[in-house]
Amino acid sequence: MSPILLAEQLLNGIQLGVMLFVMAAGLTLVFGVMGLINLAHGSLFMVGAFAAAAVAGATGSFLLALVAALAAAAAAGALIEVLVIRRLYARDHLDQVLATFALILIFSEGTRWIFGSFPLYLNIPDYLSGPVTLPGGIQYPLYRLTLIGIGLAIAAGLFALISKTRLGIQIRAGENDREMIAALGVDISKLYTIVFALGAALAGLAGALVGAIQSVQVGMGEPVLILAFVVIVIGGIGSIKGALIAALLVGLTDTLGGVLLPQVFRFFMDGATASSAGSALASMLIYILMAVVLIWKPTGLFGARA
């Protein structure tokens, strides 16, 4: 494999990783602070993409579409937190899984009811389309480079939020001892709503950004949700730093595994069998990675709690 192809695949892996991070950050915060398993996180991803597609279709502006995605997903998040999720904090994980699974069905059929069954159109704006030539002669789509930039900016913003602001202190305190910060006079239910809406907004933004290069359709959030869960388990539940490193690890493993494994297999079997067996093993690779990490560190790379 040529160095140019390898460099391009590295960029692809990083791009997949940072988008997974944006998705997983909200999930890991919600799990870390409130101890809640939210299966409907993928639906918020879908809500963001549909809101963006609708607004982009009506106004033609991609920036407005992103703002709409953030707003719609945050609003949907705050709404389900107040109406449904709030009643689940004290229940066990099975109840949470059941209730948030019901939310997936409600969101999916609700979206179909409003937008119909056919995929929507959402494309990247003209000023971000087409490839650019990077040093070394690598041709790479400008939009994917932008995604990497946005993802890293969000990561930096989240670190600043968690370590430098009052809200961040409350979030960290909430992860450590819920009863104590309530006793100290912090309005815990407001904090929960804010954290949940923040996570939802990030999922919605990821949906809109990724939706522009994929298909905006009902059910688009579920495959990403599974990867996001793998990321937060590898990274350690509740840890933003863990989520970032795990997301990059998963992105690179998935991309490079899919490219390299069939080629490795070709050394000792024929073409068609190698590509079939190689791609089958490549799709298992991130789960193998997860298993190895959990054997080595049962609470994930940066997990505090057992």
Added chain:
Amino acid sequence: MKLKSLVLAACIAGLAGGASADTVKVGMITTLSGGGAGLGIDVRDGFMLAVKQAGNDKLEVIIEDDQRKPDIAVQLADKMIQSEKVDVMTGIIWSNLAMAVIPGAVAQGKFYLSPNAGPSALAGRGCNPLYFNVAWQNDNLHEGAGAYSNSAGYKNSFILAPNYPAGQDALTGYKRQYKGELAGELLTDLGQTDYASEIAQIRASGADSVFFFLPGGMGISFLKQYADSGVDIPVVGPAFSFDQGILQAVGDAALGVVNTSQWGKDLDNDANKAFVESFQAEFGRLPSLYASQGFDTANLLLSAMGKADISDVAAFQAALEEADFASTRGDFKFNTNHHPVQDIYVREVIKEGDVYTNKIIGTALEDHADVYASECKM
């Protein structure tokens, strides 16, 4: 009133001496929710349009949603056969669901008319006198794409499809006709949404053409990302990634792309013109190939009902085999394995006003039959 007429109908039926003398009850199981719902909705709408136009009150249709899940499809089929007592079944979109339902349905003596799925297992040794496929055998459109690549002079194709039975069949079908070299062959994940790594490999492969089979949302993602990558190798694929339902979501990225289909909305015959016009008037959108398949399925059934009684299985089967109906595809006939022998056309994606659609630009294969027919012993 309703009860009275029911009683009356029952008396008349009793007098005529047959339980369900000539009413044909159709059970349609198709995908109406979840990711692949667009296809099922088109098949249903095409089918019901033909039923409505025929105005035949001897035809009763029950419609259920399989949610693209084989277990649900099997439950629905059991319910329809055992408690609803349907005579004919139809509607299934996906080959894996078809394999779960059809062998059981025909074993219980029900006719099955497939408006879409055509797995090879049911075209060869597993064929059945009661099973008819009105759409195509799965390999057909891919074989058409291979034939087109030969005529376009492609010598070095890069081919990719999802890693599941219909995906592997697609690559086999393409290679069966295509005579050039392969620059690369990839099997992607089913449901994959990001093709950056595959596109990088296509760029590095030195191919002169790309063949892909990525139905539904996978095709939308691939085409958008491919157009944005700056790779400008010509692309060819079966119509499944270019149907009317998804072209609007792909947009300009699909313009000019060549795809193969057994049907196109501009096919020049009276039945097709009337179909396209009435479908648009009824539903406010252009029909897709799936809608044309649903429409043809219903008309095939109606034509057989005009010739034979459903209670006489052999006569009804013979009436279906005649395929004496005005197909939207023009000429239509069944092979010995009850799969169509038909032309596969080459279409190009164009823009008409604001709407993206397909235009037929040639014929890839004429009177094409599948390769499995010789293995079928009925």
